[in-house]
Amino acid sequence: MKNTSAVAVRKGVLTAIILIFLQLINMTAALGAMLEKMITSAKSVKSVSPLFYGVIVALVAFFIAFSFIRSLYRPGKPKPTPLYCLGESLVIGLVSGVLIAALNALISTLNANGVKIRTYLDMMAPDAIKTAAFGREIPVMIGIYLALTIAGALLGGLIAWIIKSTGQPANAWAALQRAIAENHTIRFIRRNKIVRILVIIAILIFVFALPFILSPYGISILGLVLIYAVLGLGLNLIVGLSGQLVFGFVAFYAIGAYTFALLTAPKPLGLEFSFPIAFLVALAISGLSGVIVGLPIMNLRGDYLAIVTLGFAEIIRSLVNSNLLADFTGGPQGIKDIGQPRQPGFIESLIGKPMPENIYFLYVIMIFFAVTLYIVYRLQYSRVGRSWEAMREDETVAQACGVATSYYKVLAVIIGAVIAGAAGALYASRNTYIGPGDFVFMVSVNSLAVIVVGGMGSIPGALIGAFIIKGVPELLRDLENYRMVVFGVLLIAMMIIRPEGLLPIRRKKIYAEPDKDLEILKKELKP
Amino acid sequence: MTEKTPKRTQHILETEDIIINFGGLTAVNNVNVKVPYQSIFSIIGPNGAGKTTFFNCISGFYKIDSGTVFFQGRPINGIPTDEVANLGISRTYQNIRLFSSMSVIENILIGQQPRLRSNSVDAIFQTYRNRREEKQSIQKAANLLDFVGLSGYANELSRNLPYGAQRRLEIARALGNNPHLLLLDEPCAGMNPHESDAMIELINTLRSELKITIILIEHDMKVVMNISDHIVVLDHGEKIAEGTPEVIRNDQRVIEAYLGSETETLVEKYARRKNQGKQAE
Ligand SMILES: Nc1ncnc2c1ncn2[C@@H]1O[C@H](COP(=O)(O)OP(=O)(O)O)[C@@H](O)[C@H]1O
Ligand SMILES: [Mg+2]
Numbered sequence: 001m002k003n004t005s006a007v008a009v010r011k012g013v014l015t016a017i018i019l020i021f022l023q024l025i026n027m028t029a030a031l032g033a034m035l036e037k038m039i040t041s042a043k044s045v046k047s048v049s050p051l052f053y054g055v056i057v058a059l060v061a062f063f064i065a066f067s068f069i070r071s072l073y074r075p076g077k078p079k080p081t082p083l084y085c086l087g088e089s090l091v092i093g094l095v096s097g098v099l100i101a102a103l104n105a106l107i108s109t110l111n112a113n114g115v116k117i118r119t120y121l122d123m124m125a126p127d128a129i130k131t132a133a134f135g136r137e138i139p140v141m142i143g144i145y146l147a148l149t150i151a152g153a154l155l156g157g158l159i160a161w162i163i164k165s166t167g168q169p170a171n172a173w174a175a176l177q178r179a180i181a182e183n184h185t186i187r188f189i190r191r192n193k194i195v196r197i198l199v200i201i202a203i204l205i206f207v208f209a210l211p212f213i214l215s216p217y218g219i220s221i222l223g224l225v226l227i228y229a230v231l232g233l234g235l236n237l238i239v240g241l242s243g244q245l246v247f248g249f250v251a252f253y254a255i256g257a258y259t260f261a262l263l264t265a266p267k268p269l270g271l272e273f274s275f276p277i278a279f280l281v282a283l284a285i286s287g288l289s290g291v292i293v294g295l296p297i298m299n300l301r302g303d304y305l306a307i308v309t310l311g312f313a314e315i316i317r318s319l320v321n322s323n324l325l326a327d328f329t330g331g332p333q334g335i336k337d338i339g340q341p342r343q344p345g346f347i348e349s350l351i352g353k354p355m356p357e358n359i360y361f362l363y364v365i366m367i368f369f370a371v372t373l374y375i376v377y378r379l380q381y382s383r384v385g386r387s388w389e390a391m392r393e394d395e396t397v398a399q400a401c402g403v404a405t406s407y408y409k410v411l412a413v414i415i416g417a418v419i420a421g422a423a424g425a426l427y428a429s430r431n432t433y434i435g436p437g438d439f440v441f442m443v444s445v446n447s448l449a450v451i452v453v454g455g456m457g458s459i460p461g462a463l464i465g466a467f468i469i470k471g472v473p474e475l476l477r478d479l480e481n482y483r484m485v486v487f488g489v490l491l492i493a494m495m496i497i498r499p500e501g502l503l504p505i506r507r508k509k510i511y512a513e514p515d516k517d518l519e520i521l522k523k524e525l526k527p
Numbered sequence: 528m529t530e531k532t533p534k535r536t537q538h539i540l541e542t543e544d545i546i547i548n549f550g551g552l553t554a555v556n557n558v559n560v561k562v563p564y565q566s567i568f569s570i571i572g573p574n575g576a577g578k579t580t581f582f583n584c585i586s587g588f589y590k591i592d593s594g595t596v597f598f599q600g601r602p603i604n605g606i607p608t609d610e611v612a613n614l615g616i617s618r619t620y621q622n623i624r625l626f627s628s629m630s631v632i633e634n635i636l637i638g639q640q641p642r643l644r645s646n647s648v649d650a651i652f653q654t655y656r657n658r659r660e661e662k663q664s665i666q667k668a669a670n671l672l673d674f675v676g677l678s679g680y681a682n683e684l685s686r687n688l689p690y691g692a693q694r695r696l697e698i699a700r701a702l703g704n705n706p707h708l709l710l711l712d713e714p715c716a717g718m719n720p721h722e723s724d725a726m727i728e729l730i731n732t733l734r735s736e737l738k739i740t741i742i743l744i745e746h747d748m749k750v751v752m753n754i755s756d757h758i759v760v761l762d763h764g765e766k767i768a769e770g771t772p773e774v775i776r777n778d779q780r781v782i783e784a785y786l787g788s789e790t791e792t793l794v795e796k797y798a799r800r801k802n803q804g805k806q807a808e
Binding site for chain 1: 586587588607608609611612613615617618620624626627628629630632633636637638640641643645646647649650651653657660661664665666667668669670671672673674678681682684700702703704705706707736737
């Protein structure tokens with residue numbers, strides 16, 4: 001073949017390596033099973049059907065060929081002809097198909113001759129070997145693999161060529177944004193006030209109905225996502241706006257949760273306060289802890305807050321985990337029977353019976369989320385939020401402009417701590433049980449991940465980030481052991497494609513007509 | 528000492544024997560200046576003479592080792608920079624320091640910090656005070672932008688502005704504070720003659736219309752000689768001469784310090800240096 005290049009062969013080998021790797025850790029089957037479950041909406045898929053196994057194989061070849069053909073279009077280089085594109089894709093498919101089929105032929109032969117491959121390769125149970133061979137004889141199997149990889153690669157190359165030659169933006173995100181910006185309906189909605197209000201009402205109704213639509217599992221996930229969104233909003237104030245790094249945000253979350261739990265649970269303290277009072281006390285105590293952490297560092301420059309909070313979080317966790325303090329904190333056993341909010345009477349009189357607990361609590365969380373959202377929004381687009389951002393940009397200059405940086409630093413930490421405390425109290429009340437294991441370092445990492453993925457300082461970003469960090473892993477549950485691998489790959493891919501986060505912070509436009517009158521300016525500038 | 532001094536002395540700023548050391552280097556050595564109200568007071572001197580350091584001493588970035596800085600008769604050394612700003616001293620920077628990922632108008636709103644009163648509670652509950660103050664400060668920011676000729680740029684990110692515009696934005700931000708005293712650190716650096724002229728015009732207006740006292744560090748001798756009431760020459764951290772532009776132009780010590788036995792004047796030397804700089808670019 002005249003039109004082939006060594007690069008295409010290399011890409012074919014790469015495809016084969018990926019396929020072999022996926023097969024050896026049994027991930028092809030897991031991905032196939034997930035796909036099968038999604039498409040056939042079967043309750044559970046014990047072993048993947050050959051069809052979906054094959055689709056995963058073809059998809060890998062598809063993506064490699066797609067990205068390779070796309071990369072051929074470089075500014076300044078002549079555009080490749082369609083035949084050339086197909087030729088290159090064919091090579092990718094052929095090479096990878098031959099290699100992966102050879103591997104499976106080898107494995108099948110060994111297996112047939114009684115070699116216990118499982119003793120060498122943990123994942124290669126006889127069942128898995130059979131699945132990978134599509135349950136066929138070796139010659140048929142080789143044919144199937146070749147057909148799959150070649151078809152996948154050709155399709156990938158073809159689509160890449162179509163996209164490139166029709167001048168569509170290759171970046172799907174940019175394409176989507178452009179489509180949204182140019183879409184007449186969306187433009188109409190944005191411009192027209194009445195339509196906009198109607199859309200907002202529709203969204204509100206949808207949000208309001210959501211707890212009734214969702215399954216109990218969905219309700220529990222949404223609750224967790226919203227709690228993390230609240231956590232993200234709080235951390236955003238400190239990290240995204242005021243620019244101070246925090247490594248131990250879980251400390252404030254734990255303090256809110258434990259304060260609430262200790263005040264409402266029958267054991268160990270037996271106080272059994274009502275929800276509102278315990279909640280308010282939890283806010284106050286976590287705010288106080290913000291003061292304790294914030295004051296010592298308020299005059300320091302640099303990432304001291306990161307270290308101080310990290311230490312503080314460890315101290316809190318050791319305290320609640322210690323046996324010595326078990327009489328006060330529940331110790332390693334944690335705290336049971338944490339109080340829940342009582343439903344106000346009007347709900348029952350309105351719908352005839354009490355609302356199911358989980359639905360009611362989801363509403364409670366939604367309300368707190370909305371309140372936090374409002375507060376954070378107001379702060380961010382005010383003198384206070386601007387001062388925080390100025391500090392993040394250049395602390396020295398901000399201070400020389402008159403920003404009381406020490407005050408604003410502590411203020412950010414306190415407000416962030418109160419919000420985290422609220423999230424913690426909600427979490428404790430929702431779970432009715434908490435223990436030291438709920439407040440590990442991973443919570444701090446996750447809350448940082450929420451704002452990094454969503455976009456530093458961005459309010460909608462916190463919600464999206466929480467959904468991705470806490471919601472997506474749940475959606476990926478079918479992948480079982482590979483869940484975290486796929487999740488990690490997703491995160492890395494996202495940070496490469498959108499390094500500023502999915503919804504980066506948006507500057508609110510500020511308009512005012514200048515008076516064009518020096519006399520007015522003189523008056524305004526009177527010292 | 529402070530109690531007896533009248534609030535409004537003859538000089539807006541006085542320094543008394545201020546000294547600052549960095550390790551073995553004395554960057555500012557026994558410098559005394561007296562800056563009259565509503566004057567344009569220039570500081571010149573070769574690179575590394577200690578001019579910027581002198582500004583940093585006034586605005587509180589550096590703690591001076593000895594001496595006193597009086598602002599309107601009150602000693603101000605040792606107080607934090609945000610309180611210096613509250614007193615009505617604003618400044619710009621030799622290497623532009625804007626809040627680069629904030630919008631142009633937001634930069635000016637930050638500049639107004641010392642004059643704002645609403646706090647986080649006002650912001651959350653959108654109190655009357657907050658709404659009124661927000662409206663007024665935005666209007667003032669728009670007027671300031673218009674004043675420095677940037678009214679079309681309000682919602683651009685400040686880092687996206689052209690160089691000259693960034694310099695003017697820094698001045699507008701400094702004005703947001705309603706300053707009595709404005710410290711300008713090489714505002715014409717890197718500007719073409721046309722832009723320099725506009726800057727001179729702007730600085731003159733600041734003094735004549737807005738009654739602001741200006742201390743100016745500038746290398747461009749045309750600018751300095753043109754608009755200064757009074758000039759101080761620093762060299763190796765020490766004040767080697769001061770007086771009106773006429774006096775400085777003919778001061779034997781200045782000429783010697785700068786030029787040794789050569790015959791060219793300070794003005795020519797600066798002109799040459801500037802040309803060299805241009806060629807280097
Ligand atoms: N923070 C600092 N630490 C050490 N040396 C400094 C510092 N700031 C300035 N200097 C030194 O002080 C001298 C004066 O610098 P500067 O005031 O920037 O001069 P210029 O007159 O050009 O503005 C220089 O030698 C500089 O290296
Ligand atoms: Mg300097």
